[in-house]
Amino acid sequence: MLTETLFRHAVLPAYESGYQRRKTLRYWRQLERSQWSSREELEGEQFAALQRLLRHAAENCPYYRQQWELAGLRVADVQSVDDFRRWPVLDKQHIREHRLAMRSERSNGRLICKGTGGSTGVPVHFDLDLDSHDRRHAAMWRGYGWAGARPGTKQFYLWGVPLESRPAWKAWKDRLYNLLQRRRVVNSFELSEETVPQIFDSLNGYRPDAVVAYTGALYQFARSLAERGLRPYSPRALIVGAEKLHGFQRDLIESVFQAPVFETYGSREFMLIGAECPEHRGLHLTTEHLYVEILDDDGQPTADGQTGNVVVTDLYNYGMPFVRYAIGDQAVAGFGQCSCGRGLPLLQEVRGRRLDSLSTPDGRKVPGEFFPHLMKDFAGIRQFQVVQPALDQLELQIVLAPNWNNADEQRVLQQVKRTMGPRVAVRWRAVPTIELTKAGKHRVVVSNVRP
Numbered sequence: 001m002l003t004e005t006l007f008r009h010a011v012l013p014a015y016e017s018g019y020q021r022r023k024t025l026r027y028w029r030q031l032e033r034s035q036w037s038s039r040e041e042l043e044g045e046q047f048a049a050l051q052r053l054l055r056h057a058a059e060n061c062p063y064y065r066q067q068w069e070l071a072g073l074r075v076a077d078v079q080s081v082d083d084f085r086r087w088p089v090l091d092k093q094h095i096r097e098h099r100l101a102m103r104s105e106r107s108n109g110r111l112i113c114k115g116t117g118g119s120t121g122v123p124v125h126f127d128l129d130l131d132s133h134d135r136r137h138a139a140m141w142r143g144y145g146w147a148g149a150r151p152g153t154k155q156f157y158l159w160g161v162p163l164e165s166r167p168a169w170k171a172w173k174d175r176l177y178n179l180l181q182r183r184r185v186v187n188s189f190e191l192s193e194e195t196v197p198q199i200f201d202s203l204n205g206y207r208p209d210a211v212v213a214y215t216g217a218l219y220q221f222a223r224s225l226a227e228r229g230l231r232p233y234s235p236r237a238l239i240v241g242a243e244k245l246h247g248f249q250r251d252l253i254e255s256v257f258q259a260p261v262f263e264t265y266g267s268r269e270f271m272l273i274g275a276e277c278p279e280h281r282g283l284h285l286t287t288e289h290l291y292v293e294i295l296d297d298d299g300q301p302t303a304d305g306q307t308g309n310v311v312v313t314d315l316y317n318y319g320m321p322f323v324r325y326a327i328g329d330q331a332v333a334g335f336g337q338c339s340c341g342r343g344l345p346l347l348q349e350v351r352g353r354r355l356d357s358l359s360t361p362d363g364r365k366v367p368g369e370f371f372p373h374l375m376k377d378f379a380g381i382r383q384f385q386v387v388q389p390a391l392d393q394l395e396l397q398i399v400l401a402p403n404w405n406n407a408d409e410q411r412v413l414q415q416v417k418r419t420m421g422p423r424v425a426v427r428w429r430a431v432p433t434i435e436l437t438k439a440g441k442h443r444v445v446v447s448n449v450r451p
């Protein structure tokens, strides 16, 4: 069996620097150092990197060149972050329409293509260059390291594995990679009441240092173990991501596994945006690589303590720059300082995916957030999905716990009808499971009504 030390000093450098010729290891060492710099120093370097990126994009990316010229924006005028606030905010639609023109003319086609979009149903493709690839992996190593899950530690993944069939050589490459990384991967799509005992045995047999999981899947797994009275192997840490972590989920997971939960926040476009350190006071941002803003719908900074849109500028993806890109998530504004001594500012709280809003026949908009807010008060509702097939119809798909009582059903229906108005027919449908998106995530509100 490989030890962590042997792994870190021999296997990993050989794999990353030799075979793959990547700079990940070097970047990782830099990030391990820079996290202890003062906040002023980090933000100073961040701003200098932002200016470099803007100059690069204006010179080499046709889309940005044209857009900024049309808007009368000059990179030389950006002398502070306040000046940068005049720059336009992009969303997924911009990426879909202008991807090719957003690429750098100097990339010579040496780009890695990635896709995202399971949660909104509309796929988005984008590119990154090799340097950015190495940097973002290094940032992930550092962030996971805060939870004690540095490369070389044994990790058990309960993660969404792509559904599309992969060529055999790719599947083998993944297997080899996982073996070298000392990872055991269980597909979170395969998690069900039937497979829980199997996954339980696999975890107990592997005895990992850390469990890395989709939030929803790990919560579901933990709840099922608790109901069966099963005590799983207790790792040093449980790292969750890909979906918002609620307080009640953290509590249950920690009590079942007898180990601390570390929340992470990331996206396909940027990988790790923030992660918790052992102080659990918020998520330390990847400040060296990303400039993160919380903005309202008009593009203005959200007041501290208020919820706004997460807008990210990737300072190092020169292949296809993302400048002020609204990911589609929401978070609470206000970047605090941690007691651990790291200079990296904290993101207070990620609120999660911005949910679809529902239109009503009387011309109102009901924010999707209404539904989780309502349902959280009913312990017998395990999972739900709200579907609006037409303007005057709404279907509540509910996975119920065995102890559900029908009086609660009436209370939920009453509340929903009052909010949606008298012209919407609301249907209650108890279902055994809620279908996940292609990315293995749970979509809470689905509206098929065009705004």
Ligand SMILES: [Zn+2]
Pocket (backbone or CB within 6 Å): 277, 278, 279, 280, 284, 338, 339, 340, 341, 342
């Ligand atoms: Zn900290």
